[in-house]
Amino acid sequence: MIILAKLIVMGALGYLLQTRLRTLLAYFQQEEYDGARYVGALQSVRLYDVRASAAILIALVIMLMTGPSAVVMLILAATLGAIIWDEKRYRFKKPLAMTERARRIYLLAAAFLVLPFLISFYWLIFAIITIQLAPFALIAANQVLAPFQQRINDKYIVEAREKLARMDPQRIGITGSFGKTTVKHILAEILEGSAPVFYSRGSINTVLGLTRHIRQRLQWSHKYFIAEMGAYGEGSIKRLCDFAQPTLGIVTAVGDAHTERFGSIEAIARAKSELVEYVCSNNGTAIINVDVLRHEPFAKLKEQYGKQVISVGAQDADVIVNAQTAAGGGWTIGLHWVDGSHADASFDLPLLGDHNVMNAALAVVLTLHVDPALVDDLPFFTKTVSQIPHRLQKVENPGEPLILDDAYNANELGFKSAVATMHDLAKERGGRAILVTPGVAELGLEHDAVHARLAQTCNDFCDTIYVVNPSRIRSFADGLDKGQVNVIEVASFYEARAKIDADIQTKDVVLYENDLPDLLEEQRFL
Known part of the structure; x- marks a missing residue:
């Protein structure tokens, strides 16, 4: 039983280092290693661990009530394995780039977590504590490494400035x-x-x-x-x-x-x-x-x-x-x-x-x-200027619908221009104008007003609109004329694509407008 318990702890360690810590580092890198912004992301994106911690806690409660159980431990091990497998399948829109800086932060954060994790060999509850401490270990590691990183950055900046001056x-x-x-x-x-x-x-x-x-x-x-x-x-x-x-x-x-x-x-x-x-x-x-x-x-x-x-x-x-x-x-x-x-x-x-x-x-x-x-x-x-990827990029294949990929980013002017372009091309092809969007990000106090104006534009130019994560753009969703436009609310781009694939016609034009809110504001269940 003791050996089995230690194997469970080792499995939790594998989850912590190979899955959770790398996932958290990907988001930390996305926030440009800014600790304050990252703390905000912990709440908004729900980066706190739920599944593994809950599984360990339930196993602990059961064993406290019934005594040590090999069956419970095996179920816990299987659960942790399933969580690891599921997380490895997740497709990041902006995957972790394991640069030298990221590697240093990762290794130092892992070192910070060693002591509380060793304690979990004796008190399994510390496995939960260690898992929850992981994001803060990354922030602490970055802070400790900051002077060293700044010296490296300064050295590279000087080299680049000198090279630019020479050439x-x-x-x-x-x-x-x-x-x-x-x-x-x-x-x-x-x-x-x-x-x-x-x-x-x-x-x-x-x-x-x-x-x-x-x-x-x-x-x-x-x-x-x-x-x-x-x-x-x-x-x-x-x-x-x-x-x-x-x-x-x-x-x-x-x-x-x-x-x-x-x-x-x-x-x-x-x-x-x-x-x-x-x-x-x-x-x-x-x-x-x-x-x-x-x-x-x-x-x-x-x-x-x-x-x-x-x-x-x-x-x-x-x-x-x-x-x-x-x-x-x-x-x-x-x-x-x-x-x-x-x-x-x-x-x-x-x-x-x-x-x-x-x-x-x-x-x-x-x-x-x-x-x-x-x-x-x-x-x-x-006349031969190349299309810029994901910036109203035209993706066209014979016998297939026309895709307009404007997924990189969006602003009010570009959004309206893209929707008007989709409308004109759909009219030219004799198909439907289909918009997929989660709206515009980082608008601050202008958020509702901008999305209300965008809704009015879309009423005039769209046949079908897939509103991604409508709760964040309520003024947009509520401003759409459902008597004039077919409005479909979906949780994600993946859900929208699945519905589109089941209904698409070759003459249709589909505009994917801005996946940045999905990137910045998606909510995970870790």
Whole structure:
């Protein structure tokens, strides 16, 4: 019996180290090793252990009442094995990347848990205590390692800054509430017509992210360096500028994305304007969406720096944009420089969504500012611009429904644009417009108002809507006209896909709009 009990404890240890601790580390990494945010996630995502702790507690109670039992222990062992097997089957939307930092945190956290776990050999109740302590062991390990990690980070940042200075490419910063990754990819592809371009893949937009890519990938042949710049608060963009030292900049938009993080749209505007301030104060040029001039920080910078700040928009801008839809959902776009400094330019864009008109216009204006000679070759580069994965990406196979994958992220403008695009394509194909969405994340106080407005748009453009996790977007679900739209409430994307597969037709268009809330706000049963 003692041997069996110890085997049970060893099984619990295997669960703790190989399953629970790694699962918790995946979420800790997702929260960027921020202890305060991680503590919030413990509650919101329900990362506290229930199943294993309950199984051990029930086994303890039974054995206290009836005495030691080999049958109870075997059932407990089987239960723990089933929990481990079930957790290993779980598909993370953002799987754990076992980097050197993650490995150090994992090993030190495991070491912290050794003592309470050893006690559980004598008092099984300590197995439950140890399992529940696991997330806090990760936080403690990260805190202990923080000075060591900071020295490593500082060393890598210095190396990257020195390498960037030695190779000295022309440096371009891109920021905005949304659209910056798309603009970066469009700009990189077009600018390749002038000279080799270095840019980070995906949404790498922090100092450490850029540092890693510079150290690993920047070459002497790169003549342009594009840095996407994300903001986690006022001062973030300034720190990125001090690191990358851009002489050119693009601001895509100022919107309500991440209002929850910043607190107000005014704070977002101040944060994004830091790029324009840095570039222009260093005799550079900033290309901005004319809409951002509605915000005081940008209006002041435009007044202060004049032609160093070039606005782009459909009207009342330095560069006027005209766009017409093309067959299949693309665009024919024209640009006119009001001051006559450049000849008019026109080009075709194969990307979906009217929001991509501005994204492409900003990229093209900067390209022609850098290398005006590219104007004649511009149509050859723009018509082959690649789709950006998960950003209104068109997934089409003969004889199958058309899938629009806009799952990476969402904001109100992009959401409305994607829904309108889905509607137009469904009408063109003669099928249904089917939307699958959990709404938009990180809206703060604007959450209900934004989702109410989105519901009104969807009433006009959708035939069927799968509302994922409707309890978090009640204003959206309640704002849908169920007499006009077929509304189906589901708990997850997986449930929505199963229902769609049973009802889909080849002419239909299905839009998967934003899985970020599902990633940030999903609730687990561990």
